[in-house]
Every structure is written in C-alpha cells, then in structure tokens.
Amino acid sequence: DGGITQSPKYLFRKEGQNVTLSCEQNLNHDAMYWYRQDPGQGLRLIYYSQIVNDFQKGDIAEGYSVSREKKESFPLTVTSAQKNPTAFYLCASSISGAGSIYEQYFGPGTRLTVT
Amino acid sequence: EDKVVQSPLSLVVHEGDTVTLNCSYEVTNFRSLLWYKQEKKAPTFLFMLTSSGIEKKSGRLSSILDKKELFSILNITATQTGDSAIYLCAVSFYDKVIFGPGTSLSVIP
Numbered sequence: 001d002g003g004i005t006q007s008p009k010y011l012f013r014k015e016g017q018n019v020t021l022s023c024e025q026n027l028n029h030d031a032m033y034w035y036r037q038d039p040g041q042g043l044r045l046i047y048y049s050q051i052v053n054d055f056q057k058g059d060i061a062e063g064y065s066v067s068r069e070k071k072e073s074f075p076l077t078v079t080s081a082q083k084n085p086t087a088f089y090l091c092a093s094s095i096s097g098a099g100s101i102y103e104q105y106f107g108p109g110t111r112l113t114v115t
Numbered sequence: 116e117d118k119v120v121q122s123p124l125s126l127v128v129h130e131g132d133t134v135t136l137n138c139s140y141e142v143t144n145f146r147s148l149l150w151y152k153q154e155k156k157a158p159t160f161l162f163m164l165t166s167s168g169i170e171k172k173s174g175r176l177s178s179i180l181d182k183k184e185l186f187s188i189l190n191i192t193a194t195q196t197g198d199s200a201i202y203l204c205a206v207s208f209y210d211k212v213i214f215g216p217g218t219s220l221s222v223i224p
Binding site for chain 2: 004033035040041042043044045048058088090103104105106107108109
C-alpha cells in the first residue's frame with residue numbers, strides 16, 4: 001500500500017526536551033512538508049523540502065528543525081526553543097514542489113503534548 | 116500579504132440541506148486552488164482548480180473557481196451526516212502553499 005506514515009500518533013514530553021516526529025512516504029514523491037494545526041487556525045507551514053538534502057523554512061520555522069537525507073523520510077525535531085509546541089503535526093508529500101499544480105497527500109498526524 | 120480566507124468558519128445544517136462554502140484569496144503568481152476534507156486526522160483531497168469557470172464535480176460535491184474575483188466555492192447538495200468535517204481551502208502560488216482556517220461543517224440528522 002502506498003502512502004505516508006507518521007509516528008507516533010500521540011507523544012507526551014516535558015518542557016525543555018527535544019522531540020523528533022517521524023514521517024515516511026513510499027509514493028516516490030519529491031516534495032515533503034510539515035504543517036502545524038491549531039484549533040481554528042487551519043494548517044501552517046513549518047518546513048518543506050523539494051529535493052533530497054535541501055529544505056526551506058515555512059511561515060513558522062522558529063524552534064523547529066528538519067533533515068532530508070533520504071527521499072522517503074522527512075523527520076521534524078521540535079526543540080526546546082519552540083515556545084508553544086503542543087499541537088497537531090501533519091506531514092504531507094506531493095509529486096513535485098509547492099507552487100506546482102499537484103495536490104498533497106497527508107499522513108495521519110502526530111498529536112504532541114508538552115507539559 | 117498573501118492570505119486565504121474561508122467563510123463561514125462554522126456551519127450546522129440538517130441532513131438533506133445544500134451548503135455553499137466560500138474561499139477567497141490574495142496571492143501573487145497563483146498556480147492552483149485545492150479543496151480538502153478533514154474528518155478526524157489526515158486531510159483528503161477533493162478538488163484542484165486552475166481555470167476559471169470550469170466546474171469540477173464528484174457525486175454531491177462540486178466546486179468552481181473565479182480567478183478574476185479571486186474566490187472559489189464548494190457546494191454540497193443533499194448533505195449527509197458523513198459530510199460532517201472540516202473543509203480546507205489551499206492556494207498554491209510561486210513556491211509555497213497557504214491554507215485557509217477551514218470551515219467546520221456539522222450535519223445533524
């Protein structure tokens with residue numbers, strides 16, 4: 001089955017700890033994205049990558065970091081510098097990069113709670 | 116500033132009603148407008164619109180784009196409880212995608 005997987009579904013961390021969210025796709029898509037969703041605010045772009053070993057900041061990149069060492073994988077690290085990390089995080093991929101006409105396919109999301 | 120606005124933000128209807136969801140945008144170098152449905156977790160793709168005036172249809176759902184007035188509508192006829200979801204509008208332009216806040220639709224029996 002082709003698709004995008006995210007793990008874990010739920011994650012609990014204490015304030016001050018870094019945490020890494022996993023995102024893997026087997027759709028052979030070049031582009032991958034990370035979004036954050038808060039109630040009533042839709043999806044906000046954190047980082048995106050249009051090709052292996054390259055990525056760009058989105059609108060709310062502060063306190064987050066990513067890597068794209070393999071085409072299939074785009075992990076997101078939420079660092080202790082992120083002021084309000086508790087949120088629902090969605091990973092997505094598309095055939096080619098943002099600004100193209102291709103739709104995005106989304107993973108099931110990870111709900112992160114930091115206390 | 117590039118932005119995508121959706122209205123209404125929340126809507127409650129009875130089964131069988133017809134609803135119209137609105138999406139307006141202000142971006143440079145527009146490429147496409149996309150509609151997604153989000154029920155529990157992952158948004159699922161509904162439509163992609165790139166040309167004005169051409170209606171896209173899928174069952175009871177349809178959508179159209181007006182590039183002159185910079186808006187799109189999503190129509191759902193004969194609503195069912197399974198249509199209850201958040202409907203997201205996204206605009207692809209230059210090298211990024213912006214999502215609107217979404218419309219939360221609740222269909223009650």
